[in-house]
Amino acid sequence: MLPKCPIVPRANGYPIVPGACGFPSPMASDSVSPSSSSDSAYDSAAYQNPNPNPNPSDKPINAIDGQLMSSLVLADSTDSVNHEEGPPSSVNEGDIVDANVLASEESDRTVMVEVDVREEEEEEVQRSEAVVVEERETGGGGGEGEVWRVNSELEVDAPDSPNSSGYAGERGTSSASSACGTGEDDICQVRDGDFVNGVVESQAVWIPGKRHVDEDDASMSWRQRKKHFFILSHSGKPIYSRHGDxxxxxxxxATLQAIISFVENGYADEANNGDRVKLVRAGKHQVVFLVKGPIYLVCISCTEEPFESLRGQLELLYGQMILILTKSVNRCFEKNPKFDMTPLLGGTDVVFSSLIHSFNWNPATFLHAYTCLPLAYPTRQAAGAILQDVADSGVLFAILMCKHKVVSLVGAQKASLHPDDMLLLSNFVMTSESFSPICLPRYNPMAFLYAYVHYLDANTYLMLLTTSSDAFYHLKECRLHIEAVLLKSNVLSEVQRSMLDGGMHVEDVPVDPSPRSGSASPHLGQHSPERVREAYTGTGGPCGLWHFMYRSIYLDQYVSSEFSSPIGTPKQQKRLHRAYQKIYASMHDKGFGPHRTQFRRDENYVLLCWVTQDFELYAAFDPLADKALAIRTCNRVCQWVKDVENEIFLLGASPFSWWGKRIEKCFAEWPVGGLIAGHLRL
Amino acid sequence: MSTRRRTLLKVIVLGDSGVGKTSLMNQYVHKKFSQQYKATIGADFVTKELQIDDKLVTLQIWDTAGQERFQSLGVAFYRGADCCVLVYDVNVMKSFDSLDNWHDEFLKQANPPDPKAFPFILLGNKIDIDGGNSRVVSEKKARDWCASRGNIPYFETSAKENIRVDDAFLCIAKAALANEREQDM
Structure with a gap:
C-alpha cells in the first residue's frame, strides 16, 4: 500500500535563528555538574553509561582495506529503458504497485535508484525493484506523488572488484548468523527469530550502548540488520548511525545525501526543484527520508512497520537531537556548510540507541501520550502537592517519574509539556547526566532549559527544569525538600510497591459489568485469588483477552495492561507492539480514516480498535475469540478504566492552563466524571 | 579534550570523462587497477582512513561522473566540500583545456567562503602510457597553470603503476586540514 503524498512546503534555506546560543557539551560533566561528587545517586549503575565514547583510535587504519564502494546510479529514462527487460507495467507484485503507480507511467520523469546487491553465497542473479515516491510542491490534493518502478537486472561483480553498497537485510545467509549479538533487530532475527531469553519485561533485556562498531556497509552482518537509522548533514557527512561506525x-x-539531493534538485527539470523523496521501496525494504533543514534523517527497515510509523520515529530521533543541541545548530550550517556536528554530540550514542530501542516497546513513541504509574489517588495527590510547592519558586517543570511512567508532574503558569518532549526527556535522563542543558523541541526548539535530575531510588527520579543556568543549588534545595516530604508521606514506598505489583492485569477485568458505583471493580494491587490460578493456565483475561491499551485524548495519557502469558516473551511483545503500531496507523490514515472501529482477525490475534473523540482502545484477543464476546469485553475494559481512572491517570492535580480547562470540560461533559462516552455495539 | 578528535573530509574528484578518476580512487583505496573502462554513472563514493600527525582523518571521496549529462548534480554534490582534486590526462590536450572550466564551475557551485584559499590539487594522470611518448601536455605547462591559479599543488601520477597516488591524496588531506583549522579560528 503506497502512502498518500501530502504536499510538503519547500524549505527555502533554513529557519532563522534568533539570539546567540552556545553549545555546551552535554557530556561535559565537570563543568555543568557541580554536585557530581556529592550526590550518591549519581553513582548508580542503573543509568551509568558503560562506554559513552568508544575510543575511535582503537580501530586500525588499514581496516579500510576491502572497503566496498558505495554507488549511486542515477539514470534518465532513456538510459533505463535499455536495461529493462520489460515495460514498467510488467511488475506483478501487487502489494507495492497500485493504480496510482501505473497511472503515473505517463509522466516523462523517472528516477531510478538501483540497489546493487552482492551476495557472496548466492550465484543466482537477483532482481530488485525500486520505487521512488516524490512529492511535488505545486499541484493540489494528495495524488500528485509520482511513483516509478524500474526492474533492473543486478550486476554481479567479479569477486575481486570493488562492489557497490547495497543493502540485503532481508536475505539471511547461514554464515552470517554466527555473528549475532544481543541487540534487537539483530541479524539472527532475519528469519523472524527474535531474541528470546525468557525475561518477561522486554526493556529489561536491552543493554544500553552502541554495538557492532566494527561493521560498515561492506559487512554482510551490517547489511542484514533489519532496521537502520542514519543522521547526516546536507553535505553528506555522517552524524549518527545505529549500526556500525x-x-x-x-x-x-554520501549515497544517501546524493539520493535526497538528486530528487531535490529536480533532475534535468528546473520546474521540479524542491521535490522531496519520502520513501523508496526495494523489495521488502523501506527507505524513509526526513529532511529537516540541513539535517537529513533516514531509516532503512524491513520490519514491515507502516511508513507513517517509521517517519514518526525519524521525527522523534530529530527531536532527540534538538533536545541535546537546540535548533540553533542550523546556524552553524548556514555559516559553514562543512560544519561537522559529531563533536557536539560526542558521547550521546547511547541516548539515540536507547530511543531507537524504545520504538520496539514503548507505545508512547506512536501514541503521542504518556503513561502514569498506577497509584492510589491520595498518594499521587501528595506527590503533586509537594511538586507544586517548588514550581511556584521559579521551577518551570517538576516531574517525578519511575522509569518511563509518570508519578506526578506540575508546570509553572501557562507552561505545558508535550508528551513527546516527556518521552525524549526521560529517555535522555535515563541514559545520561544529572544537570544538563537540554532543549524541549515541542516547548521551544531554540532555547536551552536546564534539567536537574535526581534518582530517589533505583528507578524513581525527579526532574526539575528551569531556564536559569545557575539554579543548580536552588534546585538541589528543592529536591531535598521534595525528597523529605515524599519519604514522610510514604509516596516513595507506594511507588515501589506499584512498580512490583504492576498496573492493570487482563486477568482482573471484571466478568460482570460493574454497577455505576464502581465498587465491584478490583482496585489495582488487589488481585482476586482466581487471577493467580488463571495466569498459570496461560489463557489471559476473560473471553480470550490478552492485552489492551487505552489512550485518553484529553489527558494525553495512555494506560496499557501488563504483559502476561500468552504474551510473555519479549519476542511476542514486540510482535504485538508492531501489530498495534500498524493498526494505529491504519486507524489514523488520513486517506481512509478516521475509522471508528476496526475488528481484525489474523493467525496471531484478534485486534479490536475503537476510536472515539474522547479515547482510543486497542485490544488484542486470542485469534479464536468470539466477536460478540470480544466487544462485550472491550466495554468492560472501558468501564474498568473509568472505575479506576484516578489511580491510573494523572487527573487535574496540576494547574496547566490548557489542562485545567480540558479537565473542567471533561467533567462537565461526563456527569459521572467518567471517561467513557459511549458504548461499543455490534 | 582527552579523546582524539576524528575529522571527516569531503573530497570531490573532478575532470573529463576517461582521465582516470575512478582508477585513481581504486588504486588509492583498494590498491587495485583495472584496464577495463567503465563510465561512472552519477557518482561513486569511497572512504579512506588515514593518520596525519596525531589526527585520525577519514576521507569521504566523491568520484563524480565526467560526462556532461550528469552535471546537473552540481550544488548538492559540491556542498560542504573540504577540498577538490582536479584530474587530467597528460596524453589528451582537451582534458587539460577543460581544467579552467572544472575549476571555475566548482567554485561557482560550491561557493566556499574564501574561494582563493580553497584547497585544490591537480593530478596529471596516465604518465605511464607509451613510456611517456604519447604525452601532449608538458609538465611545465601544467605547472604554469597551477601557478596562475594560486599555486595549486601538482602531481604527475599513474593509477596503473601506482605512481605518486598516495602522495597526492596525503597532500590534499593536509591542505584541507590546514584550511579547516584556519576556518575554525
Missing amino acids: EHKLAGFS
Whole structure:
C-alpha cells in the first residue's frame, strides 16, 4: 500500500535563528555538574553509561582495506529503458504497485535508484525493484506523488572488484548468523527469530550502548540488520548511525545525501526543484527520508512497520537531537556548510540507541501520550502537592517519574509539556547526566532549559527544569525538600510497591459489568485469588483477552495492561507492539480514516480498535475469540478504566492552563466524571 | 579534550570523462587497477582512513561522473566540500583545456567562503602510457597553470603503476586540514 503524498512546503534555506546560543557539551560533566561528587545517586549503575565514547583510535587504519564502494546510479529514462527487460507495467507484485503507480507511467520523469546487491553465497542473479515516491510542491490534493518502478537486472561483480553498497537485510545467509549479538533487530532475527531469553519485561533485556562498531556497509552482518537509522548533514557527512561506525559509513552516508539531493534538485527539470523523496521501496525494504533543514534523517527497515510509523520515529530521533543541541545548530550550517556536528554530540550514542530501542516497546513513541504509574489517588495527590510547592519558586517543570511512567508532574503558569518532549526527556535522563542543558523541541526548539535530575531510588527520579543556568543549588534545595516530604508521606514506598505489583492485569477485568458505583471493580494491587490460578493456565483475561491499551485524548495519557502469558516473551511483545503500531496507523490514515472501529482477525490475534473523540482502545484477543464476546469485553475494559481512572491517570492535580480547562470540560461533559462516552455495539 | 578528535573530509574528484578518476580512487583505496573502462554513472563514493600527525582523518571521496549529462548534480554534490582534486590526462590536450572550466564551475557551485584559499590539487594522470611518448601536455605547462591559479599543488601520477597516488591524496588531506583549522579560528 503506497502512502498518500501530502504536499510538503519547500524549505527555502533554513529557519532563522534568533539570539546567540552556545553549545555546551552535554557530556561535559565537570563543568555543568557541580554536585557530581556529592550526590550518591549519581553513582548508580542503573543509568551509568558503560562506554559513552568508544575510543575511535582503537580501530586500525588499514581496516579500510576491502572497503566496498558505495554507488549511486542515477539514470534518465532513456538510459533505463535499455536495461529493462520489460515495460514498467510488467511488475506483478501487487502489494507495492497500485493504480496510482501505473497511472503515473505517463509522466516523462523517472528516477531510478538501483540497489546493487552482492551476495557472496548466492550465484543466482537477483532482481530488485525500486520505487521512488516524490512529492511535488505545486499541484493540489494528495495524488500528485509520482511513483516509478524500474526492474533492473543486478550486476554481479567479479569477486575481486570493488562492489557497490547495497543493502540485503532481508536475505539471511547461514554464515552470517554466527555473528549475532544481543541487540534487537539483530541479524539472527532475519528469519523472524527474535531474541528470546525468557525475561518477561522486554526493556529489561536491552543493554544500553552502541554495538557492532566494527561493521560498515561492506559487512554482510551490517547489511542484514533489519532496521537502520542514519543522521547526516546536507553535505553528506555522517552524524549518527545505529549500526556500525559513522566514519566507516561515510561512503554510504554520501549515497544517501546524493539520493535526497538528486530528487531535490529536480533532475534535468528546473520546474521540479524542491521535490522531496519520502520513501523508496526495494523489495521488502523501506527507505524513509526526513529532511529537516540541513539535517537529513533516514531509516532503512524491513520490519514491515507502516511508513507513517517509521517517519514518526525519524521525527522523534530529530527531536532527540534538538533536545541535546537546540535548533540553533542550523546556524552553524548556514555559516559553514562543512560544519561537522559529531563533536557536539560526542558521547550521546547511547541516548539515540536507547530511543531507537524504545520504538520496539514503548507505545508512547506512536501514541503521542504518556503513561502514569498506577497509584492510589491520595498518594499521587501528595506527590503533586509537594511538586507544586517548588514550581511556584521559579521551577518551570517538576516531574517525578519511575522509569518511563509518570508519578506526578506540575508546570509553572501557562507552561505545558508535550508528551513527546516527556518521552525524549526521560529517555535522555535515563541514559545520561544529572544537570544538563537540554532543549524541549515541542516547548521551544531554540532555547536551552536546564534539567536537574535526581534518582530517589533505583528507578524513581525527579526532574526539575528551569531556564536559569545557575539554579543548580536552588534546585538541589528543592529536591531535598521534595525528597523529605515524599519519604514522610510514604509516596516513595507506594511507588515501589506499584512498580512490583504492576498496573492493570487482563486477568482482573471484571466478568460482570460493574454497577455505576464502581465498587465491584478490583482496585489495582488487589488481585482476586482466581487471577493467580488463571495466569498459570496461560489463557489471559476473560473471553480470550490478552492485552489492551487505552489512550485518553484529553489527558494525553495512555494506560496499557501488563504483559502476561500468552504474551510473555519479549519476542511476542514486540510482535504485538508492531501489530498495534500498524493498526494505529491504519486507524489514523488520513486517506481512509478516521475509522471508528476496526475488528481484525489474523493467525496471531484478534485486534479490536475503537476510536472515539474522547479515547482510543486497542485490544488484542486470542485469534479464536468470539466477536460478540470480544466487544462485550472491550466495554468492560472501558468501564474498568473509568472505575479506576484516578489511580491510573494523572487527573487535574496540576494547574496547566490548557489542562485545567480540558479537565473542567471533561467533567462537565461526563456527569459521572467518567471517561467513557459511549458504548461499543455490534 | 582527552579523546582524539576524528575529522571527516569531503573530497570531490573532478575532470573529463576517461582521465582516470575512478582508477585513481581504486588504486588509492583498494590498491587495485583495472584496464577495463567503465563510465561512472552519477557518482561513486569511497572512504579512506588515514593518520596525519596525531589526527585520525577519514576521507569521504566523491568520484563524480565526467560526462556532461550528469552535471546537473552540481550544488548538492559540491556542498560542504573540504577540498577538490582536479584530474587530467597528460596524453589528451582537451582534458587539460577543460581544467579552467572544472575549476571555475566548482567554485561557482560550491561557493566556499574564501574561494582563493580553497584547497585544490591537480593530478596529471596516465604518465605511464607509451613510456611517456604519447604525452601532449608538458609538465611545465601544467605547472604554469597551477601557478596562475594560486599555486595549486601538482602531481604527475599513474593509477596503473601506482605512481605518486598516495602522495597526492596525503597532500590534499593536509591542505584541507590546514584550511579547516584556519576556518575554525
